Amino acid sequence: MTARIEVQREARRGEPVEVRIVIQHPMETGFRYDALGRQTPRNVIHRFECRYGGVEVFRASMGAGIAANPYLRFFVRAERSGDIECRWVDQENATGYASARVTVSG
Amino acid sequence: MLGTPQGTLQAILMGAEMRRGRVRLELPLVGENGHSVPMTVRVDSPMSEADYVRRIDLVSEKNPVPLMATFFLGPHMGRAEVESRVRLNGTQRVTAVAQLSDGSFWFDAADIVVNESACLDGG
Numbered sequence: 001m002t003a004r005i006e007v008q009r010e011a012r013r014g015e016p017v018e019v020r021i022v023i024q025h026p027m028e029t030g031f032r033y034d035a036l037g038r039q040t041p042r043n044v045i046h047r048f049e050c051r052y053g054g055v056e057v058f059r060a061s062m063g064a065g066i067a068a069n070p071y072l073r074f075f076v077r078a079e080r081s082g083d084i085e086c087r088w089v090d091q092e093n094a095t096g097y098a099s100a101r102v103t104v105s106g
Numbered sequence: 107m108l109g110t111p112q113g114t115l116q117a118i119l120m121g122a123e124m125r126r127g128r129v130r131l132e133l134p135l136v137g138e139n140g141h142s143v144p145m146t147v148r149v150d151s152p153m154s155e156a157d158y159v160r161r162i163d164l165v166s167e168k169n170p171v172p173l174m175a176t177f178f179l180g181p182h183m184g185r186a187e188v189e190s191r192v193r194l195n196g197t198q199r200v201t202a203v204a205q206l207s208d209g210s211f212w213f214d215a216a217d218i219v220v221n222e223s224a225c226l227d228g229g
Contacts, residue, residue, distance in 0.1 A: 065174025
């Protein structure tokens, strides 16, 4: 699964750092039919988590109510330089990973 | 029970009251296309170890599965604000319920006119 993560590279300690991520995924609702009338099985990224310096800071449990190619924007408070790591899994157990490094000063 | 918005809210609240305030749910007034509607939710919270937002649930009035997403937040986020894009099956009211670290529930609701539904129920 292709994903793009954007995080500001440098931050001051204590400042909320914006994390933006978009993941290429159809988020199949299970309500769609193909040309032959067969139902396309539901397959959504149901679990997304973000760790910063190894500690879980944000988690999302998602359903078909989240649009295809899910986009999330959230914040992480800058504590020390380290990696912001995102992991996710869909209902077919396909997993994805994206990370970005933030350098913290002050 | 989770098939209805009321049942979904009851399952979140588990008997607790929710009060309007502290939460701000932003949706456009009109969504041309229900397949992808920008949605931002923010909660008035210091996001400190002593006082933070624990979770935010997004409940749709018209989608076949009312619970669209649950966000689990914590004091490490620094700011209680999450943006995403949602699917909406028609004109409806969307409710965002936040539970704070003291256990209290707060909510905001937004009405949106959806011109082209996401047709989540295969219609």
